[in-house]
Amino acid sequence: MAVDQNKIIETCLLAGRIMVEGGSEIYRVEDTMRRIVRKASNNDSQIFATITGVLVTMDADENTRFSQINRRGIDMEKINIVNELSRKFTDGTIDLDQLRQRLKRLDRELPNFPLWLRVLGAGFEGMFLMIIFTQTHAWVDMPLTMLAAATGYLVSDRLGQISRIRFVQEFMGALALGLVGILGVRLGLGHNIDNVLIGAVMPLVPGVPITNALRDLIEGNLLAGIERGFEATLTVFAIACAIGTLLHYV
Structure with a gap:
């Protein structure tokens, strides 16, 4: 169970960090992270996001995790892809592992115009x-x-x-x-x-x-x-x- 919670929190933090780096509004970041946690664990969570970092605590876990944000810009494609992936996850189209892998790929290999x-x-x-x-x-x-x-x-x-x-x-x-x-x-x-x-x-x-x-x-x-x-x-x-x-x- 601890491993699953760590995976949920890691995925949640990754999604939030990518959105903040893309210039998303903070309320959208927090809502997306909260939906991921709720879908993956059926538990609520405490989410706090700023332009320099995102923080999450699951109600069923005593640990708090933080992810620092070192670079920021304006990239609507990043925000759109994360939103699309989170919707697919909440709809059950993809599972947590697939969401995590696609977010990692997005973070590493974001397509860009020449x-x-x-x-x-x-x-x-x-x-x-x-x-x-x-x-x-x-x-x-x-x-x-x-x-x-x-x-x-x-x-x-x-x-x-x-x-x-x-x-x-x-x-x-x-x-x-x-x-x-x-x-x-x-x-x-x-x-x-x-x-x-x-x-x-x-x-x-x-x-x-x-x-x-x-x-x-x-x-x-x-x-x-x-x-x-x-x-x-x-x-x-x-x-x-x-x-x-x-x-x-x-």
């Missing part, structure tokens, strides 16, 4: 959001905005592979896109630097974390909401510092 496609997508995102936010069809600025947005995303993504300090990633990414935008306008490749920067910076702006922070606060998860909101604020501050520095000195 880098060139993600960079291209970031470029298109910046270009189209420039149109939305500036309310103007500045055709001459669109190619430069796309190039600047793609460059900023590429620099931020590559730094993310070698550094765990997210604010450095966003700062350097914003610095790179700002340089491309400013130099491009001065070389005649664009017309309005404001339009270019407004659109190009959008792929780096933490819109989802800010939204999730508000949702966590509304749900009553004050600690997670404050943590995530403060992290998003620092990210915005890093981006603003990079752009402000360029506009002042370049």
Whole structure:
């Protein structure tokens, strides 16, 4: 029985950690973990999750287990797959061992789009959001905005592979896109630097974390909401510092 409980807790913690790393709301994480424990053991559990760790205690067990979270990002595919697997488990389509193995495979081998496609997508995102936010069809600025947005995303993504300090990633990414935008306008490749920067910076702006922070606060998860909101604020501050520095000195 002890081995089964350990397996249940391990599976529960793995699912929760993957969801938090993907940027899920805390109430969704806790609900998914609680459903896994209830289905596997017919017992309730005490779940506590933040953006830095998840904790679970089964009512039938005196031990408490904790899993630390060292990296975070935005990956909706992770959240969707964990939700799908947890639903299959609660419906009886798969058993606990299958759920555990698939979660381990997801944690180890998450499918991802190739880098060139993600960079291209970031470029298109910046270009189209420039149109939305500036309310103007500045055709001459669109190619430069796309190039600047793609460059900023590429620099931020590559730094993310070698550094765990997210604010450095966003700062350097914003610095790179700002340089491309400013130099491009001065070389005649664009017309309005404001339009270019407004659109190009959008792929780096933490819109989802800010939204999730508000949702966590509304749900009553004050600690997670404050943590995530403060992290998003620092990210915005890093981006603003990079752009402000360029506009002042370049």
